[in-house]
Structures are given as C-alpha cells and as structure tokens.
Amino acid sequence: MIGKHIISVFEFYRDGFRNMTWGRTLWIVILVKLFVMFVILRVFFFTPYLKGKSELEKQQHVGCELIERGIK
C-alpha cells in the first residue's frame, strides 16, 4: 500500500518534469545556481571559520577572541 503511494508520488513528479517546456530553463538556472552556491562558494570560499575545531576548542577560541578584543 505504502509502496503504491510512493510510486504514484514518483510518477507525479516524473511526469511533471518530463512534460515541462519553458519550465526547463528555470530548472537549469536553479541547478547552475545551486552548483555555484554549494560546490564552488561553500567549498572554496565559505569554509566555516571554526571548522575542524572541537566544541571545546570553539568555546576557547571564541572566549579568547571576545576577551582579547574587549580588553584592548
């Protein structure tokens, strides 16, 4: 029963995408945009500053930063 529903949902989306005409242009724009955002920008330009640090290291890093900047 659940499998039947999943198949009909799949077919609904599949037919929708298949029958597109000008909507395809939009999907190309969306896919290119998501590629640029998540593959190029995220990976090469927007690595989280605290990435690679453990929770404790992050606490210590931010703690030191906020204390040092305030005391100076």
Added chain:
Amino acid sequence: MLESIDTSMIDWSRAQFALTAIYHWLFVPLTLGLAVIMALMETLYVATDNEFWKRTAKFWMKLFGINFAIGVATGLILEFQFGTNWSNYSWFVGDIFGAPLAIEGILAFFMEATFVAVMFFGWNKVSRGFHLASTWLTGLGATISAWWILVANSWMQYPVGMEFNPVTMRNEMVDFMAVAFSPVAVMKFFHTVLSSWIVGAVFVVGVSAWYLLRKREKQFALASMKIAACVGLAATLVTAGTGDQSAYQVAQVQPMKLAAMEGLYDGGTHQPLTVVGPVKIPEMLSFLATRELSGYVPGINDLLDGGFRQTDGTVALSAEEKMANGKKAIAALADFRKAKEENDETAMQIARSNLDKNMPYFGYGYINEPSELVPHVGMMFWSFRVMVGLGMYFILFFLLILFFTWRRRLGQVRWLHWVALWSIPLVYIASHAGWIVAEVGRQPWTIQDMLPVGAAVSKLEAGAVQTTYFIFLVMFTVLLVAEIGIMVKAIKKGPEEDKAIDGTVQPE
C-alpha cells in the same frame, strides 16, 4: 577593539551581508505577495467555476514560479556568511538562532517543495479542492518560513528568552515562547509580510497596466487590477498601523534608532515630527514614541549623555558609564574563565556574579568612542521618509485604481496605467528603505547591546572578503537579469489557453 581587527574588513563584511540581503529581498516579497493574489484568483475559479479565473490564476502562478525558482535558496548565502565572516557572532548566538532557522529550513523544504509541485504539476491530476488547498499552502509555507527568519532577526534587535553561559560562550534559550512570540517579532512579522503583499499587489497592477497600455488582454488586466488593488489597499492600511506600532516599540527598545530616524540630536517633551525640512507636525513624535503629546523623547546627545528619566522610572546611564560597565562584564568573563581553568569555585562565583550584574552592558565593552554608538543619521532620516512617503502614496494609488474600477473607467485612464507601471520600481524602493531603517538603525550592534560588529566579525583578510563580495555581485546580478529576462518574456507572451503553468500542454 579595532586595533586588532582591520576596520576595512568589518566594512567589507557588512557590505557583503547587506548586498546579499538586498538581492535576496528582491525575490522574497514578490513570492509572499503574489502567493496571496494568485490563491484568491484560484479561489474565485473554484467558487464560480469560471474558466477565466483559472486562466488568470495560472498566468500569475507562472510569474510566481519564475520568481520562486530564481530566488529560492539565495537566503542560504546569508547563512554561509554567518559561519565564515561572523564566526564569533554565530557561536555566541548559535543556540538561539539554531531553533528558528532549523524550523524555517524544514518548513521551507517540505511545505513549499511539496505544495509548489502540486500547484505546478497538479492541474488535472488532483481535485480542484486539493489543488486550491495546495496553492494556499504554498503561500502559507512561504509565510511561515518568513515568520521564523523574522523571529531570528527580531531577537537580534530585542534579545529575550536566553541566558549567557560563560563556560560555552553561547547564549542558551531558556524561554522558547519569549523568543518566538516576542512583541517585536510579532509586529515585525505583520509589518514585513503585509508590506510584501503591497509589493505583490503593485506588481500585478503594474504588469496589468502594461497590457492596457498595449491594448491587450483587457478583461484579464482589469480583473487582475481589481483583485490586486483590494489586497494592496488592505495591506497598505494594515502596514501603516503596524508601522506605527513598530515605531513605538523602537522608541522603547532601540531609542537610538528612533533618534537617528528623526535626526533628533537634542530631545525633550512635546517633540514635533519632522516631515521634511522645516515642515513639522507639532507633538507628533512625542505621541508616536510615548502615546502622550507631552511625552519625553531622548535625542542622540541625550542618549549619549544619559541622566534623563526613562519610562521604567530609572535614570539613563551615559554612554561612558555603559562602556565602563561593559568593560567590567568582559573582565568578569575573563576572571570566570581563568578561575574555571584553575578549578577555583569561589573565584568563579564572584566572577559570575560580576558578569551577571554587568551583562546588560556587555557589548558596550567593545566600544571605544561614544560616537560609535550612533548609526548613520542621514541614511536613516531619508530612508524612513522614503518608506513612509511611498507607503502613503500607495494608499492613494490603490484608492485611485479602485475608484476608476468602480466608475468603470479604469481601462481608459492611460496616465494611471503609466503611473501603475512606474510604481513597480517604487514599491521595491519602499520595501528596501524599510529594511535600511531596521538594519542600519541598529548599528553598531549585531545583537542589541550585547555584541557590536567589531566583536562579532571573524579575523579574515579584507582581500578575501572583497573577492567574495564581487563574486556575489556578479552572481546575483546574473540571476536578477535572468529573472527579469524570463519574466518579461512570459509577460509579453501573456496568459495562455489550456496550458499548465510550467508550459506543459494538458488536455482538459
């Protein structure tokens, strides 16, 4: 504070965030506004069984789809920037921001993705009622998403419902309801969403007017203008009311923002509201800020000098006193963390007590000069007047559209068609002016009184931030050009017969 941080890097990070937010906000209000208008049109189709309304609704859905597709996920870039450019801020607020943004993400994905698909692909595949429900739920999903984003934004303007944990260096949520339903969040939600309906309404009226100017699709254009003008007028009136309430709240929780909006340096009782230049409305500012004609409104100098009686009966501290208390808070934080490292429980308790006492001023400890606490007065003053002036213009605009609709002359008044067409850029200017008032007005704070931009920013190279700034500039401009190009093409083509909104041909 700024000796160790490159100030140009702070400015580039702020500029980058502003650029991204401005571009993102080109797409969002049209999504929110068109969603309501197209859903009303489809409701008329279901209620009257008149194919004309189906065709009309489908056309606006097509434009909604273009805008939605181009704009979707552009807001995620702001979240990239939180992690990279504003890492101290991200860590400091993480627990508060996490909940609203996670809810927003889940809702946006599941609600919008599901119902948008039914709306686009579901004509003739699901029942009329289910399709109509999906159209309304698409708009509701976008609106609920906006709610959580605005909750997060409001918390930065009016931080409530949390406690700062000096061990984890994070603010931890202690009262979800206080965060989710803070009065600032509620008012900001209605003001922002209803103003987005105005954007949608002006867009529909403007595009319809273009058809009338070209002597095309007259029945479609007149009907669209009528629906949009009704939505627009109602939204404009409610937005004016919520704007008034927002100004009152700003007077209570961000008085410096209000003083900058008015260019008020030396306040007092019985304060007039400046319209422009020497034109003033007597006692109106006092009334807006305090609900009393004789109410005291502090100016920029009063807020920096302190010494005036506040609404809660206490005497306001000067900027210098707040800065001294902020330094004490930061010193207490340093003592606490040192005592913790040394496992000195007594010293930890003393430091914690000092920190708690001075925590309301924590952010002032990063301020070097009182003048840093004043936002850009010129930008605030004029942005506020542009927003309010255009808001009043739109009331008149929608009244005129409805008046000529009532007189059955809307199709003939060509000057009004031109006005309607040129009102499209004006509504975007008004919408962005509102955000400039909200966001420039809270400078230098990323979180009001708790964390200024100089403490929130990551220690990056200014060159790296400049590079990504220009990448965004190019990317967003390309997306905007793509949107305008695809949309203009769709508008020129006009409403179509017997075609689904994604262009598929489907038999009735």
